[in-house]
Amino acid sequence: MIWLLAAQRFPPPEFTETGHKLPGFLAPLPRGPWMEHFDVIVLLMALALASWLALRGRSRRGLVALGTFSVMYFGFWRKGCICSIGSIQNIAQGLADSSFGVPATVLAFGLAPLVFALLFGRVFCSSVCPHGALQDLMLIKPVKVPVWLEHGLRLIPYMYLGLAMIFAATGGGYIICQYDPFVTIFRFSGSALMVSCGIELLVFGMFIGRPYCRFLCPYGVILGMASNVAKWRVRITPDTCTQCRLCEQSCPFDAINPATIETPSRTVKTDKRRLAAMILLLPLLLVSGGWLGGLTGKRLAHKHRTVSLAERIYLEETGKATDTTDASAAFRATGAPVENLYADAQSVRDRYVLAGRWCGVWIALVAGGKLISLAIRRKRYDYEADQTRCVACARCFKSCPQELQRLGLPVPEGAPLAPPNSPAIF
């Protein structure tokens, strides 16, 4: 046998005396692929059950039970990975880099809740997502967030989504996973920062309904958009809405749109003017968003492994740094030419600038769309669940007197009921 090993300093012995046999390798295998497929099946069944419970069964109790199961199975048992929220990063990286393979399990976790949202709304959030279900179970005394704050904070997930997509698509890491507050709770371990974030969010979540889902979750953004074109929707009343206003306070997530009262005519003109101004403002926002995004992308590129390594090597090459870091020493040990590293870093930086521009345009579009939607006054005759925000938790159902009547429960005194022959939706 010819020794090719550079580090082969001591020839291995022959053991002529004892005839000692070399022990082999222990190689404990990962979970088999069928276990991964089983997870997908559990996910699909949970999604189907959640859809039925939210839309047809109208059972809050059932959703709570399913939510508990999801927290136990996807959370504590499966330790939170792979989750649908994180899987969108794999998909983004797979789209940006064709050599990066995305396993079918990850794809299924990323796309199945989306397909269900297109059909039934955000049933995934209600009780299948372990993050959502955990917060839903923790909520004990909901406090209403002021409207202006609610509207402002609701924009954060859009930005978070944009940023996460930049980092994932450029190969700069998965920030959704890195800054996931609840996975540390499912694993009973993690960095001190993320563990404290998780506990704080849970404590907040006792009073402010689902803080992560509403003000952070990037996947919720996508599901919210899909939910807007959903075929079947969560309805507060099983019958017809009598505008009794009893459901008004029942939603802890501010996801009920009240029926509009007749608008005073004097505001219509100012409204129109405001709307025109906002529409004219949009192109300006988009351009400045793209520009700012490009600049931000350039800054963010410093966080990328290759770029920071190239910067470090440049410092060492030019004599501005005399010591080495672990990373630069490891790079030197490979013997790769410095020029290649610089070229790689430049291409990474270019990709960041491009991705940053798109992200800037996206954030500007969201902000502009928000301004426009605030300027539009839509007529609504019924109290409805907001398609984007409703997470199908089923809390509002029992506040509706029609629902109580349907279930044969006592209806609060004086609550207006629809005439008995009104067309039933279910």
Place this chain on the structure above:
Amino acid sequence: MKRRDFFLNAVRSATMVGLGGLFASFVHKAKADGKVWQIDPWKCTQCGLCATECVLEQSAVKCVHSFDICGYCRLCTGYFEPQPNSLNTAAENQLCPTGAIFRTFVEDPYYEYTINEPLCVGCAKCVKGCTMFGNGSLHLQIRHNVCVHCNECSIARACPADAIHRVPVDQPYKFKSRGEQV
């Protein structure tokens, strides 16, 4: 309302078709098999971050031993502290902070070194000693019965040598072996 319904149906169907196309294109690329994280022992620089960066309380990275490369040295630089008092198994002579390496006599002058994995914390102290002065038969690997398979491995994120990558699930280890070149 008819027009609105038509619009919603169109958007929904288009999105569904798009998602279907996305799924098909990924699966078509024949990369639908699972992936797990693994360390390339040839890239590893024994920096010690594996012991601290794993999301688990005790790292899923363990030291493994390629016996076919091992020189079965009496003075093992992966087992003994630099300049040990004497070449015996007394704790003060051992490099391993948790005493996870067992030294057994085979025949003169050869000793066999075995890792007790439940004790190993993946600190790579022994790997460093073995790689610097010995044959480099001790190396680190992610143990898949311990690993929780995070979507993004937090050790990979921290690794200064970029030695940790996703590997196909049917070849989950990268053991060092005889005849392999750097």
